[in-house]
Amino acid sequence: MWHKKIKPIMLAALLGFAGSSSAGLEQGIEAANSGQFEVALKEFRYLADMNYAPGIYQLAKMYQGGYGVTKNLTKAASLFQDAIKLGSADAMFSLAVMYDDGKGVKQDKNKAIDLFERAANKNLAAAQFNLGVMYANGDGVIQSxxxxxxxxxxxxxxxxxxxxxxxxxxxxxxxxxxxxxxxxxxxxxxxxxxxxxxxxxxxxxxxxxxxxxxxxxxxxxxxxxxxxxxxxxxxxxxxxxxxxxxx
Known part of the structure; x- marks a missing residue:
């Protein structure tokens, strides 16, 4: 049985930056993990205003999952794009999944592949894996x-x-x-x-x-x-x- 493409896990993804040098980011993640979404949103919004890519990414995840805010995939996609401009591989991966599924954005396999490749070339293993699955299945690419x-x-x-x-x-x-x-x-x-x-x-x-x-x-x-x-x-x-x- 083959393992298929994977997608970001909403709340678990909020825990992915425990090693970050930003105390505010760690506080936001800890708050989100304990269900204190208002505190997490405050931290992530502050970091987003400071143009800090991991903070923007985590704020996008909040909108994507509807944690403490009304779920808004369009807003999430926009925030992911902002984080991508700052070089966030995680945001590249998450937005690639949205383009692949056509959720929050118009489905576009070419954009999904491009973003997966950009994240994979930044050594993001999840993106590398998804590209492997897509090439194995001929999903959005010529099968190879x-x-x-x-x-x-x-x-x-x-x-x-x-x-x-x-x-x-x-x-x-x-x-x-x-x-x-x-x-x-x-x-x-x-x-x-x-x-x-x-x-x-x-x-x-x-x-x-x-x-x-x-x-x-x-x-x-x-x-x-x-x-x-x-x-x-x-x-x-x-x-x-x-x-x-x-x-």
């Missing part, structure tokens, strides 16, 4: 398993569990790459380490097709990759690009 693999690998290297699982399935089925049960096992095991139950079941299927020595080697490789991912030192392998011929 090879490009799907590229984006899944980037997201997997950022420890994005859903991408790790989908990457394993690509190797298992030989989509965008040569079929490779050992690599399927490796990425299923890594996703399993991150708590993915589907990956655990898939790993069992892989193991049935492998010898004990293959399992041992693959487990060692998975452990090494997983440790490097945790340390931020893992880089996706460079795969040869498919040749194109002109006649």
């Amino acid at each position: 398993y090879h490009r799907a693999m590229d984006w899944y690998e980037k997201a997997a290297a950022n420890n994005y569990t859903l991408a790790q699982f989908n990457l394993a399935l690509m190797y298992y089925q030989g989509l965008g790459t040569d079929k490779n049960i050992e690599k399927s096992y490796i990425w299923n095991l890594i996703a399993e380490y991150n708590g993915n139950n589907d990956a655990s079941k898939s790993r069992d299927l892989d193991e049935q097709q492998m010898s004990p020595s293959q399992v041992e080697v693959a487990t060692d490789i998975a452990n090494d990759i997983y440790n490097r991912i945790q340390q931020g030192t893992y880089a996706p392998e460079v795969r040869p690009k498919k040749r194109s011929y002109t006649f």
Whole structure:
């Protein structure tokens, strides 16, 4: 079972900036988390007035989810756009989802792809994953398993569990790459380490097709990759690009 595109979780998304240097932002997030939306709105509006991208983004999420305000997707889209002008990858992702779904804005797959790519190139794993799904399915783009693999690998290297699982399935089925049960096992095991139950079941299927020595080697490789991912030192392998011929 493939993992499909993901969308921002409304209230949970408000908790995504706990490491921010802005005390006001942290206070706003804490207030939102405890249901004190008036306090959160005050903080986020102040930060938005200061032209602070994370504050604008969080204010947009409040309007998108209807937290302490009347739900207003058009207002949310406008605020996301303001945050994008200041370079917010999270806002790029959220507005891309809106264009993809046609909620709050007119549905526009081209704009969605462009925004997903901008966020992905800023190393936002969720955007990388969604692009992988879109290229795998031919959703708004010309279907390309090879490009799907590229984006899944980037997201997997950022420890994005859903991408790790989908990457394993690509190797298992030989989509965008040569079929490779050992690599399927490796990425299923890594996703399993991150708590993915589907990956655990898939790993069992892989193991049935492998010898004990293959399992041992693959487990060692998975452990090494997983440790490097945790340390931020893992880089996706460079795969040869498919040749194109002109006649």
